[in-house]
Amino acid sequence: MKAASSLSQTEPEASLEDRFRATRQLSEALVAPLSDADATIQSMPDTSPAKWHLAHTTWFLETFLLRDHLAGYTRYDDRWPFLFNSYYESEGARHARAARGMLSRPSLDEVLAWRSHVNEAITPLLGRPDLTSLIELGIQHEQQHQELLLTDIKHALWSNPLGFAYLDGGEGRTVRLSASPEWHEHPGGIARIGHEGPGFAYDNEGPAHRVLLEPFALAGGLVTTRAWDEFIADGGYRAAKLWLSDGWAWVQRENISAPLYWRDGEHFILSGWRERDPDAPVTHISYYEADAFATWAGLRLPTEFEWEAIGRGHSAAEGNQLDEAASVEPDGSDSLFGGCWQWTRSAYLPYPRFRPVSGAVGEYNGKFMSGQFVLKGASCATPRGHSRATYRNFFYPHQRWQFTGLRLAKDL
Incomplete structure (x- = not known):
């Protein structure tokens, strides 16, 4: 696998739109080293496939922002909310959490195309003051899933007896001895x-x-x-x-x-x-x-x-x-x-x-x-x-x- 490119975060004082775009781009950069198969596997019920994290965060935006606040918006695919709802009982039935690794379709490329569609559709909402809190929640929610994506793929690759690496050539960070008080x-x-x-x-x-x-x-x-x-x-x-x-x-x-x-x-x-x-x-x-x-x-x-x-x-x-x-x-x-x-x-x-x-x-x-x-x-x-x-x-x-x-x- 190839190492992901630098993922420097947008400064906190950046505009809401800039932070939204940077967050969405970071998720896709984190998945860049993975194949479709890597992004589909689920190694235990506590984890989710990398592809599922990309899709769920997109479902969140499509459901709570686009569906509810963009007049005339039509869902990208009416079948997918069942697949990518997590635990929101008020949003209806959903695919079993422990079986997320069985979702060979939609493919990783299809999920990425859906993300691109939602990113574009959401543009007119990013400047609306009445939606600032909800958009911020969408950013924070996706950041949580970025961490889960990394920990979940780590578990999945470790579960393979060959111990495949997510990143090539890295030795981890250089340890700095603590200078803090005892x-x-x-x-x-x-x-x-x-x-x-x-x-x-x-x-x-x-x-x-x-x-x-x-x-x-x-x-x-x-x-x-x-x-x-x-x-x-x-x-x-x-x-x-x-x-x-x-x-x-x-x-x-x-x-x-x-x-x-x-x-x-x-x-x-x-x-x-x-x-x-x-x-x-x-x-x-x-x-x-x-x-x-x-x-x-x-x-x-x-x-x-x-x-x-x-x-x-x-x-x-x-x-x-x-x-x-x-x-x-x-x-x-x-x-x-x-x-x-x-x-x-x-x-x-x-x-x-x-x-x-x-x-x-x-x-x-x-x-x-x-x-x-x-x-x-x-x-x-x-x-x-x-x-x-x-x-x-x-x-x-x-x-x-x-x-x-x-x-x-x-x-x-």
Whole structure:
């Protein structure tokens, strides 16, 4: 496969139309190294084919912008909403998620032609002030799927015994030793949590509210692969006392003994199998693993409120985030953001006075507030500028195909 070209992001101060165009182009650049077969496969029910991500984000725009707000618009193909709706019950029946890899048709080229059609049709809507919020949601939604596209294709290529690479010749990013303080200390007290004021945020980031924090400290760096090797060598995956009950059952049932994509001295990255760097952040770990490691280390995971209280003092635009496909692998930068999403000990629940937005887009976040945990920060696959201190990513505790890692906390 050929390496994708540079994917530099449009500056945040650029116009809405420029950011929309840049986002749509980035998705297509991410798929450029893939064949039609690569873009069609689905390696497990949690993932989706790359082609499906391209189509679903286009369905989102066609459904919530063009169908509802462009007079006289006719769907590109009336059969495709059934295929590319994800979980919007109000939009009717849909193809089973676990069977998305069976969609050999439409082809990748047909999906790209549909995208081009929608991009052109949406042009007259991009200047309408009444649609600014909905267009912004379309941009943010597609950025989320860009990250999913990369993590999903990584899992798919790793699942092939030959370990094909998404990008040729890359060795991953050069690891930079952290220059951050050993701990970020916080005196505790009442903290303001959640989004307020101007700027985009998802509905689950608000309303802003007060929480009481006890004095704590957040580690200045992410846990490294060197530390994780020590955890393994000390029997971390064999010591039931370190694990939550559900986590220990998961370890036993799934025969877990290391992070996902690890084998002796190596790990699988988007440029293939490579020797692990001991100073790079550990990633592709579950909540269960993160919690067990924290217990082994005599520390704990932070709450999402603690992380946000520290994160508000750091630039969300810094760190190892998605600028070009050749660098999609965590490094050891000293930023609180980037590298990998960081598990917190906080359950993904609604904030006080939370109300989902009206209409179908109200299904976007609220209905998933059950059985999942919050992650903070951003990863090397997150488009730069997408995340912020108030951002609430969330996954089930056993999931680890995303770029998930951990940053430890302690009480003061």
